Amino acid sequence: MTVRVFSTTGRLALLLWLAALAGAALALLLARALPAWTALLLAWLALALPLLWLAFAVMAPLRRLLRALESSVASYRDGDFSFGIAARRKDELGALIDTHNALGAALREQRQNLAQRELLLDTVVQHSPVALLLVDPGGRVTLANLAARQLLGEGRSLIGLDFERLAASLPYALRRALELGEDSLFSLEMDGLEESFHLSQRGFRLHGRPHRLYLLRRMTRELARAEVAVWKKVIRVISHELNNSLAPITSLAHSGAELARRGEAQRLPDVFARIGERARHLHGFIADYAQIAKLPAPRPEPVQWPAFVAALAAHARFRVPYPVPEALASFDAAQMEQVLLNLIKNAHEAGGPAEAVELEVQRSGAHWRIEVRDRGPGMSDAVLAQALLPFYSTKRSGSGLGLALAREIVEAHGGRVALINREGGGLCVRVLLPATMRGEA
Numbered sequence: 002m003t004v005r006v007f008s009t010t011g012r013l014a015l016l017l018w019l020a021a022l023a024g025a026a027l028a029l030l031l032a033r034a035l036p037a038w039t040a041l042l043l044a045w046l047a048l049a050l051p052l053l054w055l056a057f058a059v060m061a062p063l064r065r066l067l068r069a070l071e072s073s074v075a076s077y078r079d080g081d082f083s084f085g086i087a088a089r090r091k092d093e094l095g096a097l098i099d100t101h102n103a104l105g106a107a108l109r110e111q112r113q114n115l116a117q118r119e120l121l122l123d124t125v126v127q128h129s130p131v132a133l134l135l136v137d138p139g140g141r142v143t144l145a146n147l148a149a150r151q152l153l154g155e156g157r158s159l160i161g162l163d164f165e166r167l168a169a170s171l172p173y174a175l176r177r178a179l180e181l182g183e184d185s186l187f188s189l190e191m192d193g194l195e196e197s198f199h200l201s202q203r204g205f206r207l208h209g210r211p212h213r214l215y216l217l218r219r220m221t222r223e224l225a226r227a228e229v230a231v232w233k234k235v236i237r238v239i240s241h242e243l244n245n246s247l248a249p250i251t252s253l254a255h256s257g258a259e260l261a262r263r264g265e266a267q268r269l270p271d272v273f274a275r276i277g278e279r280a281r282h283l284h285g286f287i288a289d290y291a292q293i294a295k296l297p298a299p300r301p302e303p304v305q306w307p308a309f310v311a312a313l314a315a316h317a318r319f320r321v322p323y324p325v326p327e328a329l330a331s332f333d334a335a336q337m338e339q340v341l342l343n344l345i346k347n348a349h350e351a352g353g354p355a356e357a358v359e360l361e362v363q364r365s366g367a368h369w370r371i372e373v374r375d376r377g378p379g380m381s382d383a384v385l386a387q388a389l390l391p392f393y394s395t396k397r398s399g400s401g402l403g404l405a406l407a408r409e410i411v412e413a414h415g416g417r418v419a420l421i422n423r424e425g426g427g428l429c430v431r432v433l434l435p436a437t438m439r440g441e442a
Contacts, residue, residue, distance in 0.1 A: 066094060070101065082109040132217035136164045138210050152217060175200075179215070183415065186220065197221045246283040250276055296406070299333035299413050306330060306362055313338060317345040319360045319373075326362060330369055332414050332434055340407040344373040344430050347403060351377025353427060368416070368433040376427040385420050407432075 066086070073084040082105055086098050126133060126144075132152045135144035145159035153159060153171065168179050174187040178200045188197050201216040257272040306325045313319075341360070348358045353376035361372045380388060388404055408418045416434040423429050 063094070066098070073101065073105070077105070077108065080112075082112055130219065132215075134159070134164075134215040134217075136213040136215070138212065140164050142167065143212075149217070175217075195221075197224050242286050243283070246279045246286075250279050253279075296409060296413070299336055299410070301331045301333055301414070304330045304332060304334050309334060309338075310360065310362065313341055313345070313360070317342055318349070318355060319345050319358045320356065321361070322359050323361055323363070326364055328364065330434070330436070333410075336410045337414075337434075340410050340432070341371070341373065343403050343407055344432075348373055348375035348377070348428070348430075351375045351428060353377035357427070364436065365433070367436050369436055371432040371434065373430045373432075374423060374427060376423075376425075379422040379426060379428050380420065385422070388420055 069086050073086060076082070076084045085102050085105055089095075127146045129146060130148055132149040133144065133146045134142060134149045134153070137143045140163055142159045142162045142164055145154070150156055150159055153167065154162075159167065168176055171179075172189055174189055175198070178185045178187045178198075179202070182202065184199070184201050186197060186199055188195050190196075197220045199218045199220045201218070203214050205212060205214065253272050253276045257269055257276075260266070260268050260272065305327075307327065309330075310321065310325050345358060345360065349355060357374075357376035359372070359374040361370075361374070363370050404418075411418050411432055411434065414434055416432060419431045419433075421429045421431060
């Protein structure tokens with residue numbers, strides 16, 4: 002919609018001059034027949050009346066322009082950006098009108114772009130295979146896509162439902178995962194088959210109010226593919242290690258049989274010793290791999306950091322650059338001791354100075370941050386991406402289980418492990434553990 006405002010200032014100015022000249026002429030004619038003061042009054046009226054009329058005529062289009070601007074701004078406030086003002090002015094008001102129209106065009110374009118983006122986002126959210134649920138500060142569901150309706154409401158709309166009541170009606174495994182308040186994996190029986198899900202939940206502020214977002218992703222296929230890939234790798238590693246031990250044992254057994262046939266019994270003890278050495282190596286290899294499968298669930302207990310670090314120092318050499326916190330932590334002391342001793346051992350084997358190996362413990366928000374640092378060569382990007390995977394090792398005699406076992410123990414505590422190259426050379430292994438046990442405030 003366009004409101005037209007025209008300019009008549011030039012024509013009005015010409016009429017003013019004509020009226021002024023006519024008034025002056027009239028005053029001169031009357032001055033001969035009337036007293037001086039009367040002629041002066043008439044002359045003043047002859048000039049003042051056209052001026053007043055001109056002022057009124059000039060202000061009329063300005064008033065129309067201001068009303069048009071007021072209506073247009075009110076429309077913008079209400080979200081309607083279709084208004085514009087058409088005016089044939091070459092002055093400052095014309096520049097103001099042009100700027101106003103340019104603003105309206107920009108707002109219209111932005112409004113259209115936002116509408117298209119909102120439509121696209123809504124389409125993506127609604128048709129995403131990830132179940133999405135948004136809960137407002139009052140505990141009411143404000144957004145639920147199609148996947149969430151199918152998974153949690155049997156296809157019914159969930160908007161406006163009380164989230165606690167909805168959660169109470171869900172299967173125990175899902176309800177338990179929601180109560181944990183953190184990312185987790187769980188399984189549900191659906192249509193007679195077991196399905197695995199990953200739950201991610203985050204808190205954020207929307208329009209200044211705290212909201213809670215829940216994302217449920219079906220992970221059955223991904224986990225199955227990952228499991229198959231791991232088993233293939235396990236089989237390759239075990240086959241390789243078995244062949245490395247069985248081939249020498251077979252060769253030594255054949256050599257022992259030949260020595261016995263030739264009656265050279267004095268060389269048999271050396272053959273048997275080498276066979277025993279390979280057998281012990283194979284036994285240790287299998288025992289290491291079995292350790293992950295037999296890893297018990299952690300048993301958290303109150304731990305004093307100074308005493309815990311002092312116990313570590315009795316078994317390994319490291320430097321503590323900053324004072325250890327006095328606050329109590331909660332974790333399985335035996336398992337975490339195993340993790341940190343393994344990390345400190347790796348730090349010493351990295352090739353840097355022994356006195357550069359450091360252990361630091363600090364509180365970082367809702368977590369304890371434990372760092373083991375060295376000044377070795379660090380790791381390449383390719384090694385960093387795979388170092389925490391089971392059976393991956395850069396050592397010729399390594400089993401690839403040290404860091405994987407550390408990661409398994411830390412994640413069982415609800416924490417995580419990260420590897421970071423240090424500036425100036427070296428590696429930092431960062432362990433984050435929850436500062437409170439589950440269920441504590």
